[in-house]
Amino acid sequence: MSFFKSIAVSLVVACAGLVPSAFAQTAKPPVSFDLSALDKSVNPCTDFYQFACGGWRANNPIPGDKSRWGRFNELDEYNLSLLHNILETAAKPGKHSALEQKVGNFYSACMDEKTVDALGVKPLQPEFDRIAKISDKAGVMQQIAHMQQEGMSALFGFGSSTDMHDSNQMIASLGQGGLTLPDRDYYIKDDPKSKETREKYVEHVQKMFELAGEKPEQAASDAKNVLALETRLAQAAMDRVAMRDPKNRDHRMTVADLDKLAPNFGFPAYFVATGAPKFNDLNVSTPDYFKTISAQFETVPIAEWKTYLRWKVLKSNAGLLSKPFVDENFRFSGQYMNGAKEIEVRWKRCTRMTDSNLGEALGPIYVEQTFGADGKERMLKLVEAVEAAMGKNIQQLDWMSDTTKQDALKKLKSIVNNIGYPDKWKDYSKVTITRNDLFNNVRAADRFESARNRNKIGKPTDKKEWGMTPPTVNAYYRGSMNDINFPAGILQPPFFSRTADDAVNFGGIGAVIGHELTHGFDDQGRKFDASGNLRDWWTASDGKEFEHRTDCIVDEYANFTAVKDDKGEVKLNGKLTLGENTADNGGVKIAYMALMDMLGASGTKQVEGFTPAQRFFIGYGQVWCQNVTDQYSRVAALTDPHSPGKYRVNGVVSNSVEFQKAFACKPGDPMVRENACHVW
Ligand SMILES: [Zn+2]
DSSP states (O other), X not given: OBSSOOOSOOOOOOOTTOXXXXXXXXXXXXXXXXXXXXXXXXXXXXXXXHHHHHHHXXXXXXXXXXXXXXXXXHHHHHHHHHXXXXXXXXXXXXXXXXXXXXXXXXHHHHHOHHHXXXXXXXXXXXXXXXXXXXXXXXXXXXXXXXXXXXXXXXXXXXXEEEETTEEEEEEEEEEEOOOSSSSTHHHHOXXXXXXXXXXXXXXXXXXXXXXXXXXXXXXXXXXHHHHHHHHHHHHHSOOHHHHHSGGGGOOEEEXXXXXXXXXXXXXXXXXXXXXXXXXXXXXXXXXXXXXXXXHHHHHSOHHHHHHHHHHXXXXXXXXXXXHHHHHHHIIIIIIITTOOSSOXXXXXXXXXXXXXXXXXXXXXXXXXXXXXXXXXXXXXHHHHHHHHHHHHHHHHOXXXXXXXXXXXXXXXXXXXXXXXSOSSOOOOTTOOOOSSOHHHHHHHHHHHHHHHHHTTTXXXXXXTOOSSOTTOSOOEEETTTTEEEEEGGGSSTTTOOSSSOHHXXXXXXXXHXXXXXXXXXXXXXXXXXXXXXBOOOSOHHHHHHHHHHHHHHHHHHHTSEEEEETTEEEEOOTTTTHHHHHXXXXXXXXXXXXXXXXXXXXXXXXXXXXXXXXXXXXXXXXXXXXXXXXXXXXXXXXXXXXXXXXXXXXXXXTTOHHHHHHTTOOTTSTTSOTTOOOOO
């Protein structure tokens, strides 16, 4: 339910005058409204995306180290360069705060490529030794518990989650997992591209095992075993579209029930091994998965499980090892899967790694340096304006009964707005970070995070906790918390600018706010009530009408082509992207209403030759200017609930009467859909 798929990117906000200037490599911040991004040779009513972004796309080819390059990636890079400055300063000898010392040490150890290279695969030896000693199924489960505590994924996921029926309470939670390729389809589908991907994957696994010291023959047979085992997991897994429905993931049971459902795992002993607080009940999001894999746990030889675990150790940590591992990992995951040409320079990787491992230690420093005191206030005003428009919009809907409207308004009123950064930071004081041991630094951070997560089981929900770090250029809505969250990282151009006119800011951050609010009322969000509990508050006929209207969105987007190349054509998955598309359409509509309410009589004054309505839509469109590799587009079509930039723009404006009015489009124009979709 985020604004877009993050690529493990971390960034920083720049407020004028506060940008550190000591480092020459600080990237240029993007601008809010870019006339040079336009392609004026195209009629906006024919292809608005090309009109808004054609110039930008022609002038901004994908850099070699990226698989996707858009205007928010420009912001990412800018933020990354600011974080880099913070870390370079913190890593230098001198007087530092405890937090600076910690992130500085982490970054230094990561940048110490010489030490990392000299170690080769050595950091993994203790894990390989543990796995070698395993002699029975119980030992496999003990190792899985151990690896999960150390931050390495294997077979399934275990931790705490909000109780779907009592959002004030955290409960234990078990879910499917354990695949390496980005989706179960890669293992199951028989089209030429999926087959090719599996072949390349086996080659990659073999290569990695060889680098870790195995003989080629052994490595080849191990690689085949890994694919076979992961294919079994994929066949047992619930697909992404089914996973979207919270009802499909709502299966509360006792540990005894689970033990009956999946007897071969020995879950009671496993839970003890994880170090989790004792509990009787848990949610098992995908019972069928555990039932199926339990049966296989009996039939698949132990040697194969051990091979799989060694692979997961190797792959989870490839980025922390010496150059040959890093390069091979990139060759498959970055280059083959996503189409990037070269790996990012080390400082970028180390900066991202510091943000993802110690995000709330780096976050306070970043916020202090970049996020002005008035940032929160100004943003809150915008949020309130869009919330007011959403309330007005709900009241005006002609398809919804008053009964459902009252509950919808109640839910809207209950939404909590979180802006910038958390009120309370995580306490890393017990996490030991040294200056020369990248591998163990990451272990320490992972151990801290998984223990923190497990220890929430049985406790009240901490609704103040954030799911993204402050420098992140993204935003999100949480159904169980009924809150919208805007990290400081997104509160800058091209989304928000202190110097831009309201029209442009409402097209940017205003549409983001509207998007997150609408998530509370999309195919997933509408199933949660004002308190964040799974409860149907819709009248039967309103629920039916909602689904009829969302079917229109499903059909609209399912007709869009994600990629068409020599490997064939891939369309978008209308059901997978339904929630995000609903949020985009609703978000733009209410942000526009909020703008018009604010402008009142001054709503027609032109700036740079465009009316405020036109500037609003251009501002919205330009957030999505991007160039993407075909490889990335293929992976995203299968895994990303967000549509590509082109359709986030054209898919929305072609439903929008306000857009069509702003640009005087006529019936029959491509940007005027005959059967326009309107949910919110
Ligand atoms: Zn979203």
